[in-house]
Amino acid sequence: MLQKLRDKTTGWIATLILGLLIIPFAFVGVNEYMTGGAANDVATVEAPPHWWKSAPSWWPVSMLWERREITLDEFRAEFEQVRAQERQAQGEDFDPREFESMENKLRVLQQLIDREVLALASAQAGIVIGNDAVARAIATEPAFQVEGQFNLERYQLLLSQQNPPLTPQAFEERQRERLGMLVIPQAIGESDFITDKEMERLLRLLGETRDVTIAMVAPPAADAAEVTDAEIKQWYDSHGSDFRQAESVTLEYVEINGAALPAAAPADEATLRKRYEDEKARFVDPEQRLAAHILITVPADADEATVKAAERKAASLAEQARGGADFAALAKAHSEDPGSKDAGGELPWVARDGSMVKPFEDAMFSMQAGEISAPVRTDYGFHVLQLRQIKAGQGRSFEEVRDELAREQAASDGERAYNELAGRVVNEVLKNPTSLTAAAEATGLAVQRVGPVARNAPVGIVAHPSVQRAAFSEALVQDGTVSDPIELAPNHSVLIRVAEHQPERAQPLEQVRDAVIAAIRADRQDKAAQAAADALLARLAKGEKLQEIASAENLQAGQLPGLQRGMQVPTQEANAAIFAAQRPADGKPSTGKVALGNGAWAVFSVDKVNEADLSAIPAEQRAMLRQQVAQMDGASATQAYIDAMRKQYKVKVMEDRL
Structure with missing residues (x-):
């Protein structure tokens, strides 16, 4: 038998088939390897x-x-x-x-x-976006401006506050992609x-107005007629979606809250001093430098002749500055940096932290105060730098930062205690993934219970989006296992287990009988109100005036002269219906009816259309x-x-x- 199988699976045809099968499996394998299957x-x-x-x-x-x-x-x-x-x-x-x-x-x-x-x-x-366009977009962004001018320090601060923080280079690439995405839509929109x-x-x-008379339909008497079993059954069968019980879960959960843990003992002096020595670098303000620059831009796709011309211009300006020419005046006259040109090329104080492109930063921190640099090439073009001042780095003593270190140590100890407790809970759960009892007993925590909680009306911890997603996930519902820790806030998490699950289902007629009867009676009242409105419309069609009918029938009515389109008078829907009605013809008003909500109806007549x-x-x-x-x-x-x-x-x- 095995020999026959071997004979059938040899030869060039079998090899070709196996080769074709290997290709897709190879790509699946690579994908699993690269993504880890997740x-x-x-x-x-x-x-x-x-x-x-x-x-x-x-x-x-x-x-x-x-x-x-x-x-x-x-x-x-x-x-x-x-x-x-x-x-x-x-x-x-x-x-x-x-x-x-x-x-x-x-x-x-x-x-x-x-x-x-x-x-x-x-x-x-x-579509390719050049450096000039990116620089202009950033320089003109109001968020990066102070008193109407681009401010490098504010720019760097805002980027550092992003989550995660952004470097200027990363932000510029994002801006480049965003601007590229907008080219086609802007061209379409502007055309x-x-x-x-x-x-x-x-x-x-838009300028048209209408003179309108409107009357409220008298509300019908409360429906007290008998509702038969056949009517109830028919309504229930035809409106089944109105009487369904939402999916619900009952959860068991263990809450791990760092704020509820005993406060850690204050750190001793030796611990704080060791922390200071280990992290001393962050208590030292780095050296900063104040410079001005003149930028001669070079397009990204510039040819060699254009590059050489820009470099010669930058070199000439550097020579003029070294020869005694006013650097600020040269910058105002020749610099192509919109963010610093009007300020004579002056930049804010800069530390060596990558906030400037590397060639620019390297040149600045290799100069002496008062020195004028040779042209420095970056992606933006050629820069001529003038280093104006150097501010040496300064450190803060242990005594100056002791309170700060104590607060950080207390927070660190609290976080460590929280992580240790969370780790112990997870280890116990791994021993028995379908129960929280053993983990709670081993760590002194309580197993709490909430539910049943409907998917469309979450309460308690289930109202937290992450908990809700996990609680109704297929994995937890089907397996009955304990979830991974779900973070509610920093140092605050829960582990949940679905103890009971009820899928969405139809509610038995016996359970919703009263709601069905109420719906039938509400429908009867609505139809009675519509019938009353139709009766008024029939009388208007015979030539009666709406104001006269309202007076005779003691209906609440009023006139709306010069009603404008889009006004929420008497309601937005009523206004739309009034302006959707035909224009009066042959001296006869145009009429209609509209629902006002809560079972109320109104009848209107458009008596006149006023042209804009x-x-x-x-x-x-x-x-x-x-x-x-x-x-x-x-x-x-x-x-x-x-x-x-x-x-x-x-x-x-x-x-x-x-």
């Missing part, structure tokens, strides 16, 4: 290579496609940024639980995907326009409106471009990882 992306965007835009997507040609990934960390950072913006915009009305909806997550993810699509499209279009005829029609529509007086619209207002319309049309055209590019690319979204 996928961390929530979306991918793949584009055909720029040199073969019509390349098919089938294997193995798809391996040539350019690929961009959106990682879970990138998504979470963007989601938190959007959360902060929404919280600031909505204030007390912000609902964190509603914000955590899958709809919001997908909305944010789609924005990230659009960015990657634009980045790929720009790269494939061969849009609106004709005079379109503008006139829009102004007439275009001559009364100032030229400035017209120009502003034209610009706004062009911007909106440009934004729509840009989105259409992104949508078209997405159809050419392969976009994959992993919703289960959000």
Whole structure:
């Protein structure tokens, strides 16, 4: 038997088949090796290579496609940024639980995907952003300016405060990519326009007002008629989605909170002095230098002649400065650095910390005070430096920083105690991954319980987004194992286990019978109100006036002369319905009905349409409106471009990882 198998698997045909099978497995193996088998992306965007835009997507040609990934960390950072913006915009009305909806997550993810699509499209279009454009964008950014001028010290400070901190070089590359992404959308947006005829029609529509009469429909009496079992059954069967019980979990959890641990004993003098000696370098202010410079820029794609000409100009300026010419005047007249030119080329105090590009920094820290440098080449061009002052580094004594060291040591001891406790809990859980009891007993912590908690109404610790994601994850629900520590805040985490799980399910009719009856009666009342509104409309169609009907029937009514489009009068929906109604014709008003919410209805009649007086619209207002319309049309055209590019690319979204 084995010999027959061997005979059948030899020869060139078998070798070819095995070779074809090995290729995909080889790539899978490489991918597993490089990523460790742990996928961390929530979306991918793949584009055909720029040199073969019509390349098919089938294997193995798809391996040539350019690929961009959106990682879970990138998504979470963007989601938190959007959360902060929404919280600031909505204030007390912000609902964190509603914000955590899958709809919001997908909305944010789609924005990230659009960015990657634009980045790929720009790269494939061969768009290159030069150093000058990057420098101008940074220099004109208001966040980096002080009193209207670019401030290098503020620039460096803001970059250092990012999480994680950014070097100027890394930030410049980000700006380069961002500017590259904006080239095509800006060109599309700026190419849009609106004709005079379109503008006139829009102004007439926006300036139009309507004289309206509106009457509230008398609310029907509370429905007290019998609701039969057949009606209840029919409503329940046809509105099943309204009577479902949300998925819920009951959790057991152990909370590890560093703030609840006993305070560590104050560090002794010897410990603090050792810490001071070990970290003495950070208590020494580094040497700083104050310089001015003149920049002669060189484009990234400059030819050799252009480079030589720039170098000769820089050398000439250096000679003039050495010969006694005023350096500040030379900088104002010749420097091409927009951030320092007007200040005579002066820069803020700089330490040797990588905040300046290396050739510039090396030259500055090799000079003596008052010295003028030879031309220094960087990616921006040629610099002529004048070193003005040197500020030697100064250190702080142990006595000056003792209190700071004591606070840091206390925080360090507290964090160490927290980590040790968390480590002991995790070690105990590893011995029995399906229970928290042994871990709690071994560490003196309590096993707490919460639930059942519905997915759409989280409470307690389940309201924390990370806990909610874990609690309803397939792994914890199916396996019943204890989670990894979930961080709630620094030095504060929980380990959870799903003790009970109830999937989303239909609620039995017996359980929701009263809610079904209430829904049927509310529907009856709404239909009765609509019927009353229809009866009023029928009378209006026969020629009666709405104001006369309202007086005769004791209905609440009123007139709205000169009602403007878009006003929330009486409601936004009612205003939209009024302006959607036909114009009055042959002296007869145009009528309609509209729901006002909570079962209330109103009937309206449009008695007259007042045309806009275009001559009364100032030229400035017209120009502003034209610009706004062009911007909106440009934004729509840009989105259409992104949508078209997405159809050419392969976009994959992993919703289960959000």
